[in-house]
Amino acid sequence: MSSTRQLRLGAFMRPVSIHTGAWRYPGAWPDANFNVQHIKRLAQTLERGRFDAFFMADHLAVLNMPVDALKRSHTVTSFEPFTLLSYLAAVTEHIGLVATASTTFDEPYHVARRFASLDHLSNGRAGWNIVTTANPDAALNFGKSTQMDHGERYVRAREFYDVVTGLWDSFEDGAIIRDVESGIFFDPARLHVLDHHGAHLDVRGPLNIARPIQGWPVVVQAGSSEPGRQLAAETAEVVFAAEADIGAARRFYADVKGRMTVLGRDPDHLKILPAAFVVVGDSIGDAQAMRDRLDSRVHYDSGIATLSSTLGHDVSGFDPDGLLPEIPETNASKSGRARILELARSRQLTIRQLAAKVGSYAGLAFVGTPVTIADQMEEWLMTDASDGFNIMFPFLPAGLDVFVDRVIPELQRRGLFRREYEGRTLRENLGLPRPPNRFLES
């Protein structure tokens, strides 16, 4: 194993491409996001490329955007994370399977149980992306007339995490003894009742499934607001960050790892992976031309709707060629909104320009050759801007194939990325410790 600092690579696969124009790119699979045979092939390609994890974002509603934009979205129909990832568990061997589950609109007993089941089915490859669900339309699908307040969602998320991890510890490792002779299937002294009573949740337990292979599935988090960063520092083992430039990324990295030190956690026990949109060409100009061609497939209606949705405020009525006016504070995701406002301010973009940027992809992008992309990744890794990346592909399957066939070998040549999986589990591949059982801590 190399002694060089190692990149960790996730693949952002729901939607299979975040780019609104992806399904219209020449040669792309228009149904890539909702064809399990295609997705199986993509997962196997990622595994061939030794990716750490297949990552599924999630939404608990059809996206709340005007129908003129919605009708152009290839994400409107998607698989549910646990069903798709369990299917993929049967057709892959090594890659991690990270599902998003909401702490606002689900029950901790269900969530703990599904992740434990996925972890057993996949032989220790499950990860839980903790989200609080920002989309206010989701509330209407779950019997609530309004979305829970942002701060309160994070309070509940923290309690939810405590309950889920407590339920995973219900059975100690090795509690299931299956002694055929005596007829004792498990040792009752090694079964524990959580009996949680808190501000948001009352859950007795025990969970009706053995402790996960990994002890706990890997805990992933994405929010970058103040409570999001604190939750990450307290609980996360992987953070999907969203900073688009290296300076901001270094500040985020230092802030979250610093919070861990304050809390007494080893900063190495959390991997910070910014989302990175990667377009690979034979030259920088070639890659940029591919990106321009892709961006040209995004309709203005899509761009303005994505902008409104990210801001949590309808901006379609403003002058498209004017600057963005003051937007009131909302209950939407803080991090997405802040990113747009920063972009609008720093580069003085008009609403039309912002819409074009956001409708295609406004975040961190590496557009170049395998060598320039590896250069950039290496710089981020070596200067404490990240521990790796969560890769977004421009279109499928070609955008993924070229990454695996050309960028991965370049990273391997530099000793920055594994040639073979190091361990059996996602946790082992990421170099994360196995959590002790809370009922055994003294």
Add this chain to the structure above:
Amino acid sequence: MSSTRQLRLGAFMRPVSIHTGAWRYPGAWPDANFNVQHIKRLAQTLERGRFDAFFMADHLAVLNMPVDALKRSHTVTSFEPFTLLSYLAAVTEHIGLVATASTTFDEPYHVARRFASLDHLSNGRAGWNIVTTANPDAALNFGKSTQMDHGERYVRAREFYDVVTGLWDSFEDGAIIRDVESGIFFDPARLHVLDHHGAHLDVRGPLNIARPIQGWPVVVQAGSSEPGRQLAAETAEVVFAAEADIGAARRFYADVKGRMTVLGRDPDHLKILPAAFVVVGDSIGDAQAMRDRLDSRVHYDSGIATLSSTLGHDVSGFDPDGLLPEIPETNASKSGRARILELARSRQLTIRQLAAKVGSYAGLAFVGTPVTIADQMEEWLMTDASDGFNIMFPFLPAGLDVFVDRVIPELQRRGLFRREYEGRTLRENLGLPRPPNRFLES
């Protein structure tokens, strides 16, 4: 295709054997209930035997029984249904995948979405076993201090069914057009918002997944109480019945199909499949000896606990050699309780005898040779006692292998069971119509 009336066969696979002694039988896999490689092999064997469906019961708690019995139970750790069945979708091609989901402790948006996703992943093989969850311990895992009243649970179940089926209809068949040229991914005129507001549920929709392959996954129901029968007549397409003798089964069959006629439903559009525990031997004596050997593996502590749990009343304090005293009415499952009370009354069994019966398996059992078992199945089928069976295996894998290798061919020889799957979907194999989209009904 044969013109003879056809048997439909489900396999009751959670637990893989309902029999408490199964994991201790010589040659059995002690970990059959919780080893996905074993379960994959069992599912593939069922498919080779042309079974209609792999059926997963479910529990939302560790079973509420005294620890001296619980520690002997091989069901204490189990996979969660959607994760296991999605895994199996990847390694099977034809067999139906029936998951249990609770209308009391889950959200209709989640349930609709997971079944739709499983249906798409399996190319039209999903079925929903609607349960209201009788186990009072489940309530404590979901923030409730007491279990909802039996009658109220069924009122909620009916409303829940309306919402789930309404959500499945959100997108019309064919709404996803993916017109690369124009950039229109779906036709918004064919997307519908349910906007349900009822006594128990408020759910706006639409669901964020295309209409299931089957229109709706097959709807399965098991309750045999008065509200359970009525719910079945109104909504179910498969009923897992529990009558242990042919006379009671004929009365149940006539009652439920009669209710359908009253409601204007075609009685052929519901298949009644009693649970049947099947032990196959070279002679009746041989099969009976296998059953006795299996029953001898059940500890008294398991039997008395199962009896208490089924009655919803702790009977461990009564004289084991006395008759069962009057047991107060409870909030537990009505059908299980009634079966025991009938058995106790009609055969004047002591508590010890009842515990031995219930702890092994007290329901309908076919114990004999392939010929005598086929004779019994044929009699049930031809005299309107059932449309087939939901088979329970005594131990795994041998109890399943012998059924597929010896009983299935005997049924096929008589023209009572398919030699090849008739259709692509579970619905087609069961001979059930595809439901129209409610938003298109005039």
